Amino acid sequence: MYGQVLTGFMKIIIIILLLGCFIQDVSATAQIPDRLIYKGNTYHLHNNPLEVYFKENPRKRPEGDISSTALWRGYIATFEIKNQVLILIDLQIQVYEHQEGKEAWRPNVALKSVLTEVVPEGDTFKIDWCTEVLILPSGRLKNYVHRGYASTYERYVLLEMKAGVLTQSKEFDHTAYLAFKKEQSERFKKTDAYQTYLIKWREKYDYTEEEIEEILEVNIFKYLDKFL
Numbered sequence: 001m002y003g004q005v006l007t008g009f010m011k012i013i014i015i016i017l018l019l020g021c022f023i024q025d026v027s028a029t030a031q032i033p034d035r036l037i038y039k040g041n042t043y044h045l046h047n048n049p050l051e052v053y054f055k056e057n058p059r060k061r062p063e064g065d066i067s068s069t070a071l072w073r074g075y076i077a078t079f080e081i082k083n084q085v086l087i088l089i090d091l092q093i094q095v096y097e098h099q100e101g102k103e104a105w106r107p108n109v110a111l112k113s114v115l116t117e118v119v120p121e122g123d124t125f126k127i128d129w130c131t132e133v134l135i136l137p138s139g140r141l142k143n144y145v146h147r148g149y150a151s152t153y154e155r156y157v158l159l160e161m162k163a164g165v166l167t168q169s170k171e172f173d174h175t176a177y178l179a180f181k182k183e184q185s186e187r188f189k190k191t192d193a194y195q196t197y198l199i200k201w202r203e204k205y206d207y208t209e210e211e212i213e214e215i216l217e218v219n220i221f222k223y224l225d226k227f228l
Helices: 004-022 050-055 174-188 192-204 207-222
Strands: 034-038 041-044 075-081 086-099 108-113 133-144 152-162 165-173
Touching: 041 133, 041 152, 075 133, 086 165, 108 165, 174 207, 192 207
Parallel strands: 034 075
Antiparallel strands: 034 041, 075 086, 086 108, 133 152, 152 165
């Protein structure tokens, strides 16, 4: 069953990759997410925990055959929560594969695992730097937004991680998720961290109060390392 779900998921990813190659504005492009297996279910993940690792170790970042604005980071990672610990279990890149009977200039797009190029075979790669709130959407798409992970879905699981260990989890339907985000935004405004961001946003970007409110409403969990 799990294999069938992943096979279908990979087909969807490949279609999106092909479409994404024709879109030019990276910052405005919805992204193909990483995946996370939690309690036996595979979710899309609206975070990219490996980016911290690859920014510190740029030579280890895998390179595929295709550059797509729908996958700016260049890979799809699959994580799993095992015994409350976040680990990496697969890492895939986009490659071209020639299909029999198909012209050489029209190769098939496939996903190739490069996990052993980053993690020695048999080793467990713990994401022990991950201290953030992981966002796992599921169910029907409620509102599509052609930007990053801004689209919203029918249901959500939120996982509070500290140094790669799961400390809390929360589950919401769409309405409750939006209400929780608003609540967290209001609480964040009362913190010293918010004042630091506020000065930066106003001085460097000249954001208005309305623009700052929108940033918080959409992206609040980017600025939190735990539930408030």
